[in-house]
Amino acid sequence: MSGWSSETLLALAREHGTPLYVLDLDRVRAQVRLLEGFDVVRYAQKANPGSALLTALAADGLSVDAVSAGEVLRALRAGFPADRIELVSDVFDREALALIGQHGVRANLGSADLIEPYADCGASRTCTLRINPGFGAGHDRKVTTGGPASKHGIWHTELEATYRRARAAGLVVTGLHVHIGSGVELENLERTIEVMGEWLRQAPASVERVSAGGGLPMPYREGDAPFPVERYVDAWRSARDGWQRELERDITLEVEPGRFLVASAGILITQVHARKRTPDWDWVLVDAGFHTLARPMLYGAHHRITALGDCAGPEQPRVVAGPLCEASDVLTQDKNGTPTPQLLPDVCVGDALCIHDTGAYGMSMASNYNGFPLPAEVVIQNGAVHAVRPRQSLDAMLASDPFDTPPFA
Numbered sequence: 001m002s003g004w005s006s007e008t009l010l011a012l013a014r015e016h017g018t019p020l021y022v023l024d025l026d027r028v029r030a031q032v033r034l035l036e037g038f039d040v041v042r043y044a045q046k047a048n049p050g051s052a053l054l055t056a057l058a059a060d061g062l063s064v065d066a067v068s069a070g071e072v073l074r075a076l077r078a079g080f081p082a083d084r085i086e087l088v089s090d091v092f093d094r095e096a097l098a099l100i101g102q103h104g105v106r107a108n109l110g111s112a113d114l115i116e117p118y119a120d121c122g123a124s125r126t127c128t129l130r131i132n133p134g135f136g137a138g139h140d141r142k143v144t145t146g147g148p149a150s151k152h153g154i155w156h157t158e159l160e161a162t163y164r165r166a167r168a169a170g171l172v173v174t175g176l177h178v179h180i181g182s183g184v185e186l187e188n189l190e191r192t193i194e195v196m197g198e199w200l201r202q203a204p205a206s207v208e209r210v211s212a213g214g215g216l217p218m219p220y221r222e223g224d225a226p227f228p229v230e231r232y233v234d235a236w237r238s239a240r241d242g243w244q245r246e247l248e249r250d251i252t253l254e255v256e257p258g259r260f261l262v263a264s265a266g267i268l269i270t271q272v273h274a275r276k277r278t279p280d281w282d283w284v285l286v287d288a289g290f291h292t293l294a295r296p297m298l299y300g301a302h303h304r305i306t307a308l309g310d311c312a313g314p315e316q317p318r319v320v321a322g323p324l325c326e327a328s329d330v331l332t333q334d335k336n337g338t339p340t341p342q343l344l345p346d347v348c349v350g351d352a353l354c355i356h357d358t359g360a361y362g363m364s365m366a367s368n369y370n371g372f373p374l375p376a377e378v379v380i381q382n383g384a385v386h387a388v389r390p391r392q393s394l395d396a397m398l399a400s401d402p403f404d405t406p407p408f409a
Helices: 006-016 025-033 051-059 069-078 094-103 112-120 156-168 186-202 229-247 259-265 295-299 394-399
Strands: 020-024 040-044 063-066 085-089 106-109 126-132 172-177 209-211 252-255 266-277 282-286 305-308 316-321 342-344 352-356 376-381 384-389
Touching (some): 006 020, 006 266, 020 259, 025 051, 025 259, 069 085, 069 094, 094 112, 106 112, 126 156, 172 186, 259 266, 305 342
Parallel strands (some): 020 376, 040 252, 063 085, 106 126, 172 209
Antiparallel strands (some): 266 282, 305 352
16 A cells, blocks of 8 residues: 555544455556466456446446356446456356356356256357366465365366266357466466467367466565566467467457456555463454454465554564454464564554455455454545445344244244
């Protein structure tokens, strides 16, 4: 959130309460421009499905992928036309198939058993196949989406049989897609280019689209080298140009970023509610926990934390943790769940902290666990602040409880 002062962020926290998510749409657009070498930028909305964000990306001409009926409806409501939405999944439920048939949304099939249900739902006769290349990578095992331990995609040696099965069902395969994980280093991303070339040479001539997937890494830690996005784009474009010459047909090149577009555009503001010491740690307890930001608990993910305003005293190693009745509710922990202090000044009760790079998989994973309301959200666009979601009230949270008045009482 470069360019935004502590005073401004503190004013937002006072106005909207904490925890508070802030997303800079201008920063998102700057990230989109880095990928304009691709023919199609298809936003993976699971990273952040906020309505203001989706509306802005739809107006800018991006495409979007969805992984459920709910995400298809979000995309349609935000203004994405059906031909710029692709439903990507290894499993389709009844709601998803109904929406495919109703709106003509194209499907990206991650399991061969989806072929017949997709063909029978009255949708477009074209489809994309997601391929498991036999290898995967990512910043954590839990986000590795390729290889024999991954459920995602059609195993690469079964492609020919899958083409035959699609033809028998009356479908035309027009696209191939590969996505091996999240937070993948460049050498593994480039490895997918090699296997995509092999698949294209064996694919039906109807294949006219290639998706590079997503998974581009984000430098969450100070000192981390930025991802060489220009080299990545050039590598895919060069390969695509070679395939077009070799196969003598045009090929549309897509990329499906989620986190890369939004992570660095977001912050989470949280307030200090208690301080305490144990023999091992100096604890700072705040009103954001893994119900607000799940990535540290799920993956041991690092998010830089800084104090807002003037806080006295030198910086010392301090552990930041949340309000939940869970030992794992620690916002500064490693992949083994061990607290990993960050340097912070001697903050006091009532001070505010800024948790950086939370634009992806922050609000999208937030929950009402332990009975806590969902946080508020604001977006910043062209220097103006817009409130897009108030902090959930307790009444609103309880209104959705189906057991409010049990029928057996």
